[in-house]
Amino acid sequence: MTSITAERSARAEDLKHRVAAFVNEHVIPAEPAFERHLAESGNRWSIPPVMEELKAKARREGLWNLFLPDHGGGAGLTNLEYAPLCEIMGRSPIAPEVFNCNAPDTGNMEVLVRYGTDAQKKAWLEPLLAGTIRSCFAMTEPEVASSDATNIACSIRGDGDSYVIHGRKWWTSGAMDPRCKIAIVMGKTDPDAPRHLQQSMVLVPLDTPGVRVVRPLTVFGYDDAPHGHAEVAFENVRVPKSNILLGEGRGFEIAQGRLGPGRIHHCMRAIGLAERALEAMCKRVQERVAFGRPLAEQGALRHEIARSRIEIDEARLLTLNAAHTMDVHGNKAAKKEIAMIKIAAPAMALRVIDRAVQAHGAAGISQDFPLAYAWACARTLRLVDGPDEVHLEAIAKQELQEQQAKRAGAR
């Protein structure tokens, strides 16, 4: 890793060490209290007080909005510099929010920074950067294959000074959170426009009449409370036309810009999950005895530990390489690299975590270890932001084009 780390600024290195220390000393020890609140408060959709305490502490220490490349409101780090921080946050499911670096708020804040009007920024970006409200992103729909984004059916119809939004969304992550105040909604403003100009994004406050949070979805039995993944009905919801982002027909354009960094963050967090699983596995097998000797002396388990180390390091290097490509050549030029990590990192995490689960015996699938939940999170990543199939297709298309161009050039 050294060769890549070498290029990071001293400030980024310092932040990395401070985030690591904060996660180890404050966040991971707070996980049980967080869980306990959800289990015992009688309302899984309420925020455990420890979260706001941790947020306040992190903000005081300057470990806040680290994801934001913009020097104004954020840390101004490159993707390559932010990547290791993001990995460390990924070690704990509650860590990203502590540093105000959790999806989908990060993506939404980036969108507002880049494309928001002053009024939009004032109303929504400022409280989001301050961590006083949360947001959600309503794109996926239950009735159509989300792998093909042109399928999106939710209508955004102009009507005088208003847009009227009508449709049904799901996997609107964060919408169950009582602090969630604003949704970015993707829908069709013009079904007759060219394929990639039909869609737009509008800001919809969650308390607008007609917005109805229907139910929480579960992920392998987990509800991901208190944020959750909601099915949300938009029933003739009316917002002012000034709520549009960037302009009509520019939904795809925003989505493309939004997804690159989001994907790399997901991947880095998956690597953090995998590292924590490998640590847990090593600890377990060194401490647990069967048939008269520690599990760590079993050859097959040792091979799995070795393979996990190899696979984690490969995925990390691939992700750092994508981050660097984004920094140097831009998100668009890094399209293939981003698609590649989107395939590699979740698949790696699933393998590593599964081995750790198995090494823990039945405990590994229970609530007593973070492994089963980590597995469910990693499994989700093979579907969110486009399923594997879409990314494999995109990589193949580009590879075939590049190979063809190379052959043409060689002639």
Next chain:
Amino acid sequence: MTSITAERSARAEDLKHRVAAFVNEHVIPAEPAFERHLAESGNRWSIPPVMEELKAKARREGLWNLFLPDHGGGAGLTNLEYAPLCEIMGRSPIAPEVFNCNAPDTGNMEVLVRYGTDAQKKAWLEPLLAGTIRSCFAMTEPEVASSDATNIACSIRGDGDSYVIHGRKWWTSGAMDPRCKIAIVMGKTDPDAPRHLQQSMVLVPLDTPGVRVVRPLTVFGYDDAPHGHAEVAFENVRVPKSNILLGEGRGFEIAQGRLGPGRIHHCMRAIGLAERALEAMCKRVQERVAFGRPLAEQGALRHEIARSRIEIDEARLLTLNAAHTMDVHGNKAAKKEIAMIKIAAPAMALRVIDRAVQAHGAAGISQDFPLAYAWACARTLRLVDGPDEVHLEAIAKQELQEQQAKRAGAR
């Protein structure tokens, strides 16, 4: 499959068709009501009324205790005859209980049939066969590696006419069920006896003072209500000496006899799960459209469907072969065959279900399809009744011995 089916009796074939029809017409359609009761009754540890209705109906139709090889109380089927019935029941998580064929009651009933005294049978076997009570099996312990059963630490100490049981168990499946009245507890009666004679099994009514159900465990976020998997504390629990099964020091002997059929049932149910997942996958991809054509036209998906069909059929044939070996040569002689299916069937089910999940997009991991839950069930099977590692080791040991004997014979 014909060659094997051919050997089954006409009665077994008839039962197979009736069970299949019952599951399709009555059980699968009742799954939503079952789930709804758990979600809405305010108590996940209460029994949905639909279950008792289904049980009554199945019993009336003679589809009851089909697992029991004994002609007295059961159907008197061979393992090879019961296997396809068990597979069909495995298609729905709520089906086995409907036919009074659910773990761990099946194993416990078999133990009582084989080893129970008349008084034990009267007290516990009869209501179990009638489906009026449920039972659990307390073997695994949180503090030791359950892959090595000699690790078990729970003490069963003789004291006058009583045994005093002290220890902590977990993954005591079914103990959360309000109808669960009796536990078979494995523990040490003589720590100084030879390694496989230290353990005994005793019957412990759950209402005995000192028995405390500590908490339910979750499986990838699922609580498996209303049966659940419990952590249970036995704190100086006193039962009469007549509650012992078979005699002191014979716990391993019973466990060995108990586990063979149980494993084959688990494997057949896993195959049923996989078949249902493949059906769901085919349906989904034939109905869902992306990029202008049904998913079913995507070549990579088609290959996965083909591979799933191959893998399911291989696992089924291997399991039927093990069933037949048990029938013809006995459970002990079929030890290797049983270990082989214990590895093969869950691994196959996990692959098949995972592909089905992916083909469903995000819906596949949610509560809207039975796939994520099926995956969690199949994953559990790589751990229960001995983790993969123990079975692989047993197969290797026997294979190496057999190969050595063959070489010696060839000289």
Next chain:
Amino acid sequence: MTSITAERSARAEDLKHRVAAFVNEHVIPAEPAFERHLAESGNRWSIPPVMEELKAKARREGLWNLFLPDHGGGAGLTNLEYAPLCEIMGRSPIAPEVFNCNAPDTGNMEVLVRYGTDAQKKAWLEPLLAGTIRSCFAMTEPEVASSDATNIACSIRGDGDSYVIHGRKWWTSGAMDPRCKIAIVMGKTDPDAPRHLQQSMVLVPLDTPGVRVVRPLTVFGYDDAPHGHAEVAFENVRVPKSNILLGEGRGFEIAQGRLGPGRIHHCMRAIGLAERALEAMCKRVQERVAFGRPLAEQGALRHEIARSRIEIDEARLLTLNAAHTMDVHGNKAAKKEIAMIKIAAPAMALRVIDRAVQAHGAAGISQDFPLAYAWACARTLRLVDGPDEVHLEAIAKQELQEQQAKRAGAR
């Protein structure tokens, strides 16, 4: 396996034991002499005398033409009965010919039995059944994708009483053998006919003017001498019209009938290869010491032995099931089952043999053990008689149709 073996006749069981004894006592011990002849005779395309000696001996013992279901010239065994014999022959690359059961002669003899005229039988079938000549099958062409048989371009043009054959074939196995006298050639008689009626098969004696064996092809460095895989040019080769098989436009029909049994034979032989590799692996790891203990005590190796046993048994059961389906329902009805084993058996053999190679260290890839060559043979099976991709597609198509029909039936 018992359940399936049980249906075999006593005669088939007897043949199985005699073939096994013959292979162990006579064939495998003759492998070195066979190899030595090829290496030292100065001509790799000459027949080692030991082969004709073994053939004479096998014929005397009645272990001859066992593959042929026809009671006239063959053993009259069902596919289920022949399968274990074929597996045993598969253990040695030189065994099938010893029993006159080697491809492509078996397939060619079947074609002649079924479709040959009396004159064709007299001229070619009789010496083939007697083992005095060999034959080849010229179908695959270098210039087109053989996965799509309609691509075949070789022309068979009628001209008076003759056909004139023009085209280039390769992978014409056996054509290098000096005893090879006759080829069955597939080509186009009518390019304007419907897609599956364009092709015909004709008998072409190899000494016909215009037939030119261009060169031997290698398989991962092996030339498969003395039979070999040839590239053969047919340059305006003229044969009498009476050499056609079955009639013009019936090439596909013959090919379909020919390939079923051939595929099952390939798969059974692959299973034999895998069994021999697993035996070799067990022997090696029990005899070889590293780091102070036999390799057999290394846990990871033991897991691989266990997995190999599971995978071999699964593939064998699947193949026996396909054989039985062919016996009971016919080759056409067993199409899906045959495609399934065509995928499963070679893939299994490759995994099992590769593990055995690795357990042997560098010796495993050398000429000192039969493993590297076995691997190359198994790898070839993923391509011959249609590559994996074609069979996966066929299975998927049929599975999707069946599932759709089942859903329609359930409504």
Next chain:
Amino acid sequence: MTSITAERSARAEDLKHRVAAFVNEHVIPAEPAFERHLAESGNRWSIPPVMEELKAKARREGLWNLFLPDHGGGAGLTNLEYAPLCEIMGRSPIAPEVFNCNAPDTGNMEVLVRYGTDAQKKAWLEPLLAGTIRSCFAMTEPEVASSDATNIACSIRGDGDSYVIHGRKWWTSGAMDPRCKIAIVMGKTDPDAPRHLQQSMVLVPLDTPGVRVVRPLTVFGYDDAPHGHAEVAFENVRVPKSNILLGEGRGFEIAQGRLGPGRIHHCMRAIGLAERALEAMCKRVQERVAFGRPLAEQGALRHEIARSRIEIDEARLLTLNAAHTMDVHGNKAAKKEIAMIKIAAPAMALRVIDRAVQAHGAAGISQDFPLAYAWACARTLRLVDGPDEVHLEAIAKQELQEQQAKRAGAR
């Protein structure tokens, strides 16, 4: 890749482009002539003239001894700088020798540079650097498990001013080459010394009486002519004591220093092989038509192309990272990183090449494409310089130690 490339010197970049151009323009086009000479000269152990022509040309252009970190005789490149050059050379099996960068001469030259006396350098290093002779490395023995180097049994006994060497070696690569003049032989000088001080290395001219090249070994049917892998008997071979390298008992020390760079070269070449295979695969599927459309439109094939790109890039980054770790922290500190690539790169190459083979149909396994041979080379890499098992064990050991240390530090 940019981030890492960025650190390379302009000179290294320039060399990379020149080597790439040379390989594409001169080496790959010469492969057929090289093969033809071997096939047609009547002696596979003679050197095709085109090789000496290419060597002369490369030397004239300054593309010579690029592997050597020493500025005196070599290019003075870091491992990170040499790695991409080595990858490019790996694209063609005949390329490394063209640049005087082929194993085992590179390792032998490094040993002589580091540990040779002036006399040894004059006699053997100078002609090796000039490319006028070749050398071999005799370490592996047929009778013992080479995974455990302490097994080595060849004796090197002091006798007056001489050492007497007696033992049998195999996989002595290059010993078949008529230009091969010198062997470095590893053997035991003191069987009673501590385990890692028993072994020594001596220089043995191949024309010394008692040295007998017994036979060439094959690799999956390939003889790797004209260099070959020999079995060599050393029968009471007598050399002056001045032929020892570094001193008695220092064989392991030299081996350790020798193997690090050698392993990284093997891995980079494997990556080059994989890249060439992926190129060939893309070309094939874009040009070949089946069922009415180019193979490149088949979804499953596209997924395989995408996966291949991901896996190649991961392995390359891991290897570059190991190279950089060696440069910055030394070969010893990079032990784990080197073991990791030794596992990852060959396994990746095998997967990528196998997919390319399959995409080529039967042509892929023949001599008409370089794929089958590339596969055999990559397979060999899972065994040479220590089999996978040894490296996995080494990685696991170090990972477990590091994790334990981290836990201890966190307390």
